[in-house]
Amino acid sequence: MITSPIWLPATLIAGAVQAWRTAIQRRVSHSLSINAAGLVRYLYGIPFTLLLLGGYALLVPASLPAIAPTFLLFCVGGGLAQIVATNLLIAAFKHRNFVVGTAYSKTEAVQGAILSFLLLGERLHPLAWAGIGCGVTGVMLLSAGGKRMGPGDFLRALGQPAAKAGMASGLFFALTAIGIRRATQAVGGDDRILAALLVLVATVLVQTLMQGAWLMAREPGEMRRVLASWRVSGQVGLLSALGSACWFAGFATAPVALVRIVGQVEVAFTMAFGHFYLKERMRGSEAAGLLLVVVGVALALMGAL
Structure with a gap:
């Protein structure tokens, strides 16, 4: 059930910011371990999430809403799932077949639609399901990077470590x-944006504690590298906080699957950045994939009306 139209602009902004953050985070991941690279986005995101919550509270004064006992449980569960998903995705990238890992991680929209139906009882219009199918197909074409990979190629790749890690990553992101x-x-009350920001602050704090404790116990040397990378990592933290605030606002006001399929416009932003800024030539298969993503978003939006 959609409770506010804010989910659409929030999701579009989240996709754009995430594409930007990913580009910067790649610089950090080259010099850090998987867990250290994951910690960067949470640790350096804390001050910015607090600023977002504080700024919103000043602009829209409101009393602290009632919070159910399950609040922290779901924050911990969602935060831990995101840590696992991020680590699995980075692991998929470290395998030789980067293409396959990326493509299978994008099954998240389908997995999210099924899980949200089973666990939350969220139902989607048939047009939204068609949009999910188009979007996932388009993203897989884009992930192929212009290489000839038919449906049979993706099916045969199921046994590869990159594919397994990619699909598992999609599951945990869902x-x-x-x-x-x-x-x-x-979170009680009618202000869903405030609820999203409260969840964001709590989740980032518990994620920092969980992954930070793991890093200190298992890879203490990496913590020094995390702190030494503050110039670039601070940018990752800022963009991560902004992107997550928009994602969380979307999840608070619209069905999970709908937010995720529209959020795949992140791919379009990434392609546009490469084409117009980096002057990279767009291949025919990439143009077809991009068109399928756009059609998928349009179908999802039509099903939401």
């Missing part, structure tokens, strides 16, 4: 979205 949505539902 679980992240469901956990965040349930956490926002545990």
Whole structure:
């Protein structure tokens, strides 16, 4: 059920910011371990999430809403799922077949639609399901980077470590979205943006504690590298906080699957950045994939009206 039209601009902004953040985070990941690279976005995101919550509270004064006992449980669950998903995605990238890992991670929209139906009872219009199919197909074409990979190639690749890690990553990203949505539902009141920001602050704090404790116990040397990378990592933290605030606002006000399929415009922003800024030539298969993503978003929006 859609409770506010704010979900659409929030999701579009989230896709754009995430594409930007990913481009910067790649610079950090080259010099850090998987867990250290993951910690960067949470640790350096804390001050910015607090500023977002404080700024919103000043602009829209309101008393602290009632919070259900399950609030922290869902924040921890959603936060842990996101840590696992991010680590699995980075692991998929470290395998030789980057293409396959990326493509299978994009099954998140389908997995999210199924899980949100089973766990949250969210139902989608047939047009939205058609949009999910178009969008996932388009993203897989784009992930192929112009290489000839038919349906049979993707099916045969199922046994590859990159494919397994990619699909598992998509599953945990879907679980992240469901956990965040349930956490926002545990916040009382009609202000869903305030609920989303409260969930964001709580989730980022517990993620920093969880992954930070793991890093200190298992990779203490990496913590020094995390702190030494503050110039670039601070940018990652800022963009991560902005992007997550928009994602969480979307999850608080619209069905999980709908937010995720529209959020795939992130791919379009990435392609546009490469084409117009980096002057990269767009191949025919990439143009077809981009068109399918756009059609998928349009169908999803038509099904939401």
